[in-house]
Amino acid sequence: MSRIIWPVTYLLSAICVLLLLWGGIETGHRLLNELWNIGHVAAFFVWTLLLGRISWCRKSSIAILVPVLLLLAVILGSVIEGLQWLRGSSFSFTDLFNDLTGAWLALTVIYYYRIESVKSGLLAMFGCGMLLLLLSLRSIAVTIYDEIQMHRSFPVLIDFQSPHQLHRILADAMQLVSAPDNDSLNVLKLDFDTSEYSGFALQHFIANWSQYDYLTLKIYRQQNAPVHINCRINDRQHDLQGYSYQDRFHRQYRLNHGWNFINISLQQVQNAPANRQLDLSQISNLGCFVLRQPINQTIYLHKISLY
Known part of the structure; x- marks a missing residue:
């Protein structure tokens, strides 16, 4: 033997x-x-x-x-x-x-x-x-x-019901806490600094969104002054073709004091690239970030889901 x-x-x-x-x-x-x-x-x-x-x-x-x-x-x-x-x-x-x-x-x-x-x-x-x-x-x-x-x-992409979900998020400064207005609600506190780009990305998720119409993000903002946050979505083909700005979805949204609901039409996501349709069955990246803020900003992310 x-x-x-x-x-x-x-x-x-x-x-x-x-x-x-x-x-x-x-x-x-x-x-x-x-x-x-x-x-x-x-x-x-x-x-x-x-x-x-x-x-x-x-x-x-x-x-x-x-x-x-x-x-x-x-x-x-x-x-x-x-x-x-x-x-x-x-x-x-x-x-x-x-x-x-x-x-x-x-x-x-x-x-x-x-x-x-x-x-x-x-x-x-x-x-x-x-x-x-x-x-x-x-x-x-x-x-x-x-x-x-x-x-x-699924189709809830993340809701922080378990601390293990933190491994799905990529961010420089984050902490799982209770919502400022509801102690029983788990949210992810995200601190953004004053660098050129500061934000978070959902790095582990189910890639096939083709059976859904909308992506929604539920975010709480405690600071009184509004802030604009950029959301980008791309597919695997985009990753293989050089990450061109014209080849992905990119929109800016205003976050006010209190609860905010960002509803993104997946049809708009699909039609965002200049020369093709984005493949909703092969989503590879979802990221949100702020640009060159004069002061540090904080948001509380509660849920990202499809419907």
Whole structure:
């Protein structure tokens, strides 16, 4: 059996090297991104198992082997993150944690097959390994849960009934709070600064809006002075053709003190590009922003939905 297992392990090891050096799939679906991150656990599990076959590792006690291989995992993981950073990806401490998780799980397997292994030590390593694995899987579990809830609540795109929905919004300064005029209503407080562009984007949502007529945003404004907010919507074809201003929907809306309802006709969205129709079944971006404000602005976003 080992004649099959170990060649396969070496092959998987080589594949992991190529994939991790490639640098990830950060432009893909968030669930795919999470699965990619969990790949760090698998990669360092395989690599640590292979290191355990080296003669020095076989001769060393587990008390020496554990800190040495964990330190090696940190060094190797940091090198990989550094190489990915040079390629334009971000340096991820979460990936480093996943690297250590994979290495620890492999060390648990190595210790299991050691003659000197004792039941109490094995149980301790196994328990610690399971805890690390649960922590590594937490992010993907939250993502799966939110994806399920997102599909169940559609055509409501977001309503902040769960704090996990915060992962769907991209913004510089945001906080889940109660509405200023209703303590029982969850809203997202968004603070906009005085830079040229300041706003938020809905980054995870169901892309097919073709069966609906309107997009509506429910926003509360506590400040007395009105502010104008820009809303842009584009599809995947727009993303592939250079992000031209004439190839997307872009409108400005006035937000007054109190509750505001922005109703956007999807027919207008469809007809917004100058030389084609925007594909409502392939929406890729919904963003709202203010331009060059003299003072910081705050809005409270309650809901974005289709109808």
